[in-house]
Amino acid sequence: MSPDRPLQDVSQAVELVRRHVQPGATVEVGLSDALFRTLAEPVFCDVDYPPFTRSLLDGYAVQASDVVSADGAPASPAAVLDVVGQIAAGAVAAGEVGPGQAMQINTGAPIPPGADAVVPVEDTQPADDGRAVRVLRGAQKGESITARGTYVTAGREVLLPGTWISPLEIGVAATAGATRVRVYRRPTVAIVVTGDELVDVDQVPRGAQIRNSNEHILDALVRQSHCKPVRLGVVSDDRAAIRAKIEAALACDVLCITGGVSMGEFDFVPEVLSELGATLHVHKMATKPGRPTIFATTPTGRAVFALPGNPISAFVGFHLLVSVALARLQGRQPAQHREIVATLRGPVPAPGDRRSFQPARAWLTAQGRWEAEPLSWHGSGDPFGMATANALVMRPAGSPPADAGDEVMIILVTHKG
């Protein structure tokens, strides 16, 4: 590796991830397990929908000609119709509706033979002790009736492959009779943390030690991305140990390894990746933080991300690159442009010669616009200043400092609600 290798622009790096990571394997699952996955095969509806001609509302099924005058206006005096029965949702009418007759009907219940319109209950009055009904307005033929198959006819494709399954798509699949669907498998993501200085969270760091927070952050990020984390623990700054751990990690779809990628003498990760025949597509990014970020693919098609050992730099690298790979593996359309315009509520320093990402707390105003308050943050070594951040203020290299009131682009980094 050469320290002179040029820094990669973020959008080029994202493009390289998109190009080199392909959708993963698929699996058939029960409908409930399909939530937050991507459909790999279409869903067809096996029946007409609605499956029968039905009432849109609670009211009376009538013959429209009984309740209008010849000119289409309400009958005058108001029509009084004999009530010949009632139909609840789920029931089928015992008889039919003839001229001068009405049948009480509930929302969703099948229209009885003979009727061709439904008058809402609000536009009626009971008459003759409930044995009749006075209809206070006219009705068009077909009014408040939904014919069988109006929305979908049997055999139609109702969900396309590539659809992300949210609760609404669960509802569509359930209505279509799809008890099982084929979706993309949840990728497994190995998490390896390098560094002789790391101790567990339940230890008190002594001397030159610090706590291993990276493993916890990455575990959470992987779960937030609907993937399965596989924690492989801490590996010391030893070339053979790192190689063994990386080889083990390649049983997973993706490897995230933190530390060991800057220019220090003990940074073996890039060398080991080369030894294993991996192709390095991204080596250093023109970002601050997050410069020493590697994206590589192995001969067996695994994606490897080596992120900076600094937790915040690792977090930024995950959002910029790893999240794109995890979306691709799950068969998602390339993620939509995630930068949003926001008005600053405080100053942001000039970024210098690399694109900068600054933690911020962003919110929507009552007018539906975004505002962003930069957090008090001491730089990428400071994990505490990132607490409660839900956005990164993104500033292009070479920009001037920005101040309260300026419009900037932000990236939302977490679902807060």
Next chain:
Amino acid sequence: MSPDRPLQDVSQAVELVRRHVQPGATVEVGLSDALFRTLAEPVFCDVDYPPFTRSLLDGYAVQASDVVSADGAPASPAAVLDVVGQIAAGAVAAGEVGPGQAMQINTGAPIPPGADAVVPVEDTQPADDGRAVRVLRGAQKGESITARGTYVTAGREVLLPGTWISPLEIGVAATAGATRVRVYRRPTVAIVVTGDELVDVDQVPRGAQIRNSNEHILDALVRQSHCKPVRLGVVSDDRAAIRAKIEAALACDVLCITGGVSMGEFDFVPEVLSELGATLHVHKMATKPGRPTIFATTPTGRAVFALPGNPISAFVGFHLLVSVALARLQGRQPAQHREIVATLRGPVPAPGDRRSFQPARAWLTAQGRWEAEPLSWHGSGDPFGMATANALVMRPAGSPPADAGDEVMIILVTHKG
């Protein structure tokens, strides 16, 4: 219940939910289980952070006075210093750095005694076969050094109660040594679906039957809200059966029951709720769809939502009201204003006398603005037209029709990634 009872404005209804639903019980969990929950007690950091004075980058620890001239400019000729050792992250220096000396140091490693600045490796050249280093620029005292406790001193509160725990907060808690944290319990949500017309998804509907999609949609919505669904199945349109089911459901924190709330003769839910001593806060909302929506609380403090039997109306009611209750129970700050300005990419009809919600597909443009394409949708009886929706176009009652190019308010209803 009176059919003349006035329709409730949505924002009043939301306010009633906020007022009558209080944060739930709390529980202590391992850090990993705290993701996507709300902190109920503060997290304190048990150590200084950083826990020792450390290097910000890879380079050489030096005495600043060795590498600058008296006027603070780089030493001329460039200083050549003896390399007296190296310190990796996790190691403590064996000796100290004296005048004319330098020690190679890695990012995050402790500053050796005697040194008071770090020069980045990029600004140096090896000399004397690596036994010495040529320093090409000057350095300020303290440069690229982070003193122990710069970010946090031991005992400081680093996460406040009420904080939503995303991956960043997991990182903060891990750094602070919090292996267990106290969070709000995940609420349990009973799901009951009423209707004699309902059959399971794996059945083919006959006669007046339709499939029970509501249970699946609600199950998914509850999971999306980080709560635990408890499916209690379908209950027929029978007063005693509905009462028994509602009583059983009140073991959960929240009950969502669909159907049985419009004005038909077979709609027993409001009556049963009154019998059980529940207070009805919201009975009908001035929304389209979603008018027959009930919010009630029981004498034992359970929140009950009776939603329309129509799946899409139930979906809208869940987003407008139930989601607010679930956030409150989980100790969340009142949800931020979730309406966003978007530019329409197609027409939306006039809403009439109730606030209307129309499914749409929304996306961010490269300029960071939202656009929304209304979906082809036949109205609230049509579950298929909602597929792939990620937003609802919200139009105030009495608005004129809106067209492509108009700015409207939208509500995002699902995370698409």
